[in-house]
Amino acid sequence: MRDISIEFPGVKALSNVDFQVESGKVYALVGANGAGKSTLMKVMAGAYDHYTGSIYFNGEEVSIRTPRDAKNLGIEIVYQEVDTALVPYLTVAENIMLNVLVNKMDKKVFVRWPQIHKAARQILSRLNIELDTNTIVDELKLAQKQMVLIARAIAEDCRFLILDEPTAPLSNTETDELFRLVRDLVKNHQVGVVFISHRLPEVFEICEDITIMKDGKVVTNQTLEGLTVNKVVEHMLGQKLSETFPKRHVHLGDVLLEVNNLTEEEGLVHHANMNVRAGEIVGIAGLVGAGKTEFCKTLFGALKTIDGEVVLKGKKLKVTSPYSAVTQGLALVPEERRREGVLVEEPVYSNLSSATLSKFSTPLGFIKAAAERLNAKKVITDLGIKTPHDAQKVAFLSGGNQQKVAVGKWLIADADIYIFDEPTKGVDVGAKHDIFELIGRLAEQGKGVIYASCEFTEILGITDRTYVMYDGTIVQELETKNITEEQLLFYSTGGK
Numbered sequence: 001m002r003d004i005s006i007e008f009p010g011v012k013a014l015s016n017v018d019f020q021v022e023s024g025k026v027y028a029l030v031g032a033n034g035a036g037k038s039t040l041m042k043v044m045a046g047a048y049d050h051y052t053g054s055i056y057f058n059g060e061e062v063s064i065r066t067p068r069d070a071k072n073l074g075i076e077i078v079y080q081e082v083d084t085a086l087v088p089y090l091t092v093a094e095n096i097m098l099n100v101l102v103n104k105m106d107k108k109v110f111v112r113w114p115q116i117h118k119a120a121r122q123i124l125s126r127l128n129i130e131l132d133t134n135t136i137v138d139e140l141k142l143a144q145k146q147m148v149l150i151a152r153a154i155a156e157d158c159r160f161l162i163l164d165e166p167t168a169p170l171s172n173t174e175t176d177e178l179f180r181l182v183r184d185l186v187k188n189h190q191v192g193v194v195f196i197s198h199r200l201p202e203v204f205e206i207c208e209d210i211t212i213m214k215d216g217k218v219v220t221n222q223t224l225e226g227l228t229v230n231k232v233v234e235h236m237l238g239q240k241l242s243e244t245f246p247k248r249h250v251h252l253g254d255v256l257l258e259v260n261n262l263t264e265e266e267g268l269v270h271h272a273n274m275n276v277r278a279g280e281i282v283g284i285a286g287l288v289g290a291g292k293t294e295f296c297k298t299l300f301g302a303l304k305t306i307d308g309e310v311v312l313k314g315k316k317l318k319v320t321s322p323y324s325a326v327t328q329g330l331a332l333v334p335e336e337r338r339r340e341g342v343l344v345e346e347p348v349y350s351n352l353s354s355a356t357l358s359k360f361s362t363p364l365g366f367i368k369a370a371a372e373r374l375n376a377k378k379v380i381t382d383l384g385i386k387t388p389h390d391a392q393k394v395a396f397l398s399g400g401n402q403q404k405v406a407v408g409k410w411l412i413a414d415a416d417i418y419i420f421d422e423p424t425k426g427v428d429v430g431a432k433h434d435i436f437e438l439i440g441r442l443a444e445q446g447k448g449v450i451y452a453s454c455e456f457t458e459i460l461g462i463t464d465r466t467y468v469m470y471d472g473t474i475v476q477e478l479e480t481k482n483i484t485e486e487q488l489l490f491y492s493t494g495g496k
């Protein structure tokens, strides 16, 4: 790709970018949230037709202006926004074979369903993924949806595969599986892979070359040899990052929240016991699939409780829905933020006040527009949300900036307990630091924080105390300062 530039209203997303991929190699593409990574890859995958510059394939100039153009050249992309790329009410098999099916329907070829399922099963087994091809995609977990998308890309004969933050929803073992697959594609099938990730250690594990972007431009393009994580961060942010985990003043008060024997209707969470003190950051550590998200959702009334009790400041709560949870002092930043955390069709400012509308309305229910905009501007600066203005539609923000909006809207909510479910997923290192700082500030104000994460370094870095979840229940309580990552892993995998 040579001299690629593209603009959106108010944003110059790429300026004069050169980028090159060879077969049989894995390339890293990194940069802060909003740097232009996804946009560059969307250009390569034919998602836009209004860019300038030229693209060459095997030395010959080609025109990539539609997804079909890209597919014809064997370029496949697995988008960052997993849920928008899948058809939720179709089966796993149909989603994997979607492009093949659409092609057949275009040509009015008869579809033989047993064959479609068989082909899908073959791809899944090649990827070592255990999934029933008859399952409706909507019922899958995020990690499984991601796998379906990768399987779809493989279903077509692909020569270049773009993976836009594929590992964000994956557990360590799932990531290892994915890397095994990527290595196989690269070595045995000469596929060229572009790998976008905010998890820099992974980049060093799987990639050979790296391109670092900042503000729509390429900062450097080189082999990974001789580089370090710190050096990459410096290129990305244009400055050194002194410390990832900010220091905070810990002052623990009385027990704020007590969870006794919490059990969810379908048993996804059962017999869970824990408590949170005022001013305390309490971790919920566990592998992907341990039930952390379900635990958070049950607490928040998004899943149905059938047994147990939740006591806040000595008062037993009656949480029947997320709305009732909010009115009783709970706030949740959910894991699947694009689906549950933001209103993508709405502007940034109304998203930022959507959790706390009562603050911005008059007694008659009118919105205090000025106060709302002022709040939005503050959160945008505090979290460094990259947007041309506060009225931009959230759908037009980069993936990581959408996450920041989802986190940001709760920061002014006047809750007693803040529940964060994997809040740093897809967020760049600089923004992570900002989010940790804000969470620390909430604790300093005497709030209780629940921090659910499968990133054990984060659990160790910011919590005071942590619980480990395994198989839908809390199996262990630990004082954070006394533990190691190995111990967390031990309990997270069922160790006793």
Ligand SMILES: Nc1ncnc2c1ncn2[C@@H]1O[C@H](COP(=O)(O)OP(=O)(O)OP(=O)(O)O)[C@@H](O)[C@H]1O
Pocket (backbone or CB within 6 Å): 008, 009, 011, 012, 013, 031, 032, 033, 034, 035, 036, 037, 038, 039, 040, 080, 386, 387, 396, 397, 398, 399, 400, 401, 426, 428
């Ligand atoms: N369709 C669009 N309309 C308006 N602005 C857009 C659009 N797509 C991208 N942008 C803007 O272009 C810039 C680059 O966005 P891009 O999604 O490429 O970032 P990114 O590097 O992938 O970030 P992240 O790590 O957060 O995913 C951002 O400022 C974003 O808001």
Ligand SMILES: [Mg+2]
Pocket (backbone or CB within 6 Å): 037, 038, 039, 080, 164, 398, 399, 400
């Ligand atoms: Mg992106």
